[in-house]
Amino acid sequence: MHLSLRKADFLLFFIFLAAALISAVSFPRSAEGKELVRIISNGEEYGIYPLEKNEEIEIVREGHQNIVIIQDGTVHMDYSNCKNQICVHTGEISDKGETIVCLPNYVIVEIIGSGEGGEDDEAVDAIVK
C-alpha cells in the first residue's frame, strides 16, 4: 500500500529535476574550476586577473618594468627589462600552480584556482581555526 507513487510525487520529482536543471544552467560547473592569474610585485599582490580574459598588464616599479600578457588561457612574460630574461624565456604557463618568476625585478606571476581545490583548502583551514 505504501510502495506506490502518487500524482503529487511525480510533480515533486519534476520540480526537483527542473530545479537541478535550472541551477545547472545558471551556475555552470565550468566556472567552478575558473583559474586566476595572480601577480606579485616586490612581495605585495599587484593584481588578480581571470585566466580566460585576454589582457596585457604592465608592472612598473622603481625602474623595473615587466609586461605580462594573458591570451587564450595562457600567460607569458612578454617583456622584462631585467638582465637575465629568464622570465621571458619561461614561455607560456596555463595550469594551476605554474609560475613565472622574474627575480631581478621581484615579480612573480602564478596561476591559482578559485574552484573546488581552493574551496577545499578553505574548508580545511576553517576546521583548523
Place this chain on the structure above:
Amino acid sequence: MMKPSTPSSNKRNRSARRVALTGLLAALALIFSYVEVLVPFNAGVPGIKLGLANLVPLIILYRMDAGYAFAANLIRVFLAGLLFSGMFAALYSLAGSITSFAVMYLLKKTGKFSVIGVSTAGGVFHNIGQLCVAILAVSGPQLIHYLPVLIISGMIAGIIVGIGAAVLLDRLPAKLFRE
C-alpha cells in the same frame, strides 16, 4: 490488582514512557548511522551518502508521531556527530536534518504524497540545508555550483530510502508501534 491511576501519575507515566521510547528510537537510528559508517558508499563526489538513518524518523513519522521522530532524529545527529564524524560535521548534519525533517513533516501532513515522495523531498532538502550552512559558514557563495549535483544525489538517495521505508511500512506489524 492494578493501582488506581490518578490523573497526575498517569501523566507522569506517559511522559516517562515517551522519554524511554524516544531513547530507544534514537538508539535504533544511531545503529543505522553506524551501519552507514561501516559500509562506505562512495559516489565519487565528496559528501554524498545514502542517508540510511533517515529510515527511522520516516517510519516514526508515519506510524507514531512527529514529536518522537524529531526528538529521536536530533539525538541521533548529535550522537553520530560525537561518535563518528566530529562535532563540526554534526553542525552540517544538524542543519540538513532539521530542514529535511521540516519539509518531510509538512509534505506528510498534506496527505498528497507517498512515503517515497516524502523521503525524496527529505533527501533533497537535507542537502540544501547543508549547502546553506556550508555557504554561510565556510566556503562562500561560489559553492552554489554544487547545487545541481546535490539535488540529484538527494533525489536518488531519497528514492532509495523511500522505497525501503515503504517496504518496511507495509511489512512491519502494527503492534510494534503501540505506545
